[in-house]
Amino acid sequence: MRKVGRPKAQDSAFDRSLALKKSALDLLSRDTAGKVTIKDIGREANVTTAMIYYYFEDKDDLLRSAIEYAIDNSFEHFDKLSQDIEHPAALIHEWLRTHEELVEPIRKMMKLNLDYKMGKDRTDRTDQAIQRFYDSERTILLDCVKRGIRLGIFTEVDPESIWVIVSTFLDGAMVRSGIVDGFDVRKAIVVFEALLWDRLGYNSKSF
Template identity: 40%
Template sequence: MTATTRRPRRARTAAIATDPVSAETGAGGEKTSGRAEAGVNGTAGAAEILQRVALDLFAQQNYSTVTIKDIADATGFNASLIYYYFGSKEALFMKAVETTVEDAFKHFEAITAKATSPEEIISLWIEVHIRQYVPLQKLAKISLDYASTHNRTPRIDRAIQEFYDKEAALLGKAIRDGIRDGIFRPVKPADTVVFISTFLDGSLFRNVMFPSFNYAAAIRNMRKIVLGHLRV
């Protein structure tokens, strides 16, 4: 290890901030790949590219085996740029999880802008799992892989839990509103939420084991059964 790589992270990030060229060059001064240059100078943004590629790697392998070097090699960025934006692999992992959760709910909010009934809210939340199936499947897989490691941290646990908390809140409210309005029969909202959430998780993992599994048809059949069960 050279004297440069032994510098504290604060020193490294300060150097990158004041000398952006160093973030795009390798240890010997050579230019990194065109992907890195496009990421730093293009509209996508380096941090966004790093999050996307890291999510793919974590899903393909697992949290404990993916290294900063793996992410750097896959993106063409110098590893120092990863430390500059995120500080650590743990922070990058957490940001990838948070961004995937935020994107799912942004998509949900966009398609429910004109929703007028509790039934529509439930239906569209289930539909999100078809439209956003690939990123949500990656989120489910990396969450499971992470849960099996011995390096769990409260921050990452909270980031993963946030998805399920938000899901439970929006589905629970829709079910309670439907019961109040006489659209749904009296049920235990929490039990119905757990059923929906568990089925959706199961479809994500079943497709990993059986790629030919028709997840869209299965999810829509589940929606038909749930709404039929809820209706008065």
């Protein structure tokens, strides 16, 4: 364990707080909180234990911050998607494809959410971050279906039902891929998409 002379203040380009959140996220998704020690996290992020307490109140604070970080990441990703794509069917298609592409990070986020929600160390701040994420997911999908109906490209369906089915199915695909060896996320999403277009009365030849 060789130590380099004197420590140098970190410039903001390499934020140690961020590095810690990333490392925590990674370790937590591979193992369960409580088995992951602050030393593990520190080692992974190349930060000493004492520094963790400089940046965060305690272990729990770091863990919650890591979850929030994961949520914010996913949030931005999906928010961008909804801003970039106009066409309702195209948006839904990309929505599905994105889940397929980002299984790993999304599954990590979900596992952390589940651990957090079923645990007992909760805070309003983190609860709200999770709520905000799912609310925005709902708003985006709901709007999308409504617009599709208004534009006449989708059958007159209940948007709320479609939203529930789509987002619940996707959650299922994310976790199942983490539980069942050999589960084919891509295939699952493909067959689901076919069912969805069928229900929406949309001709998906273009995809």
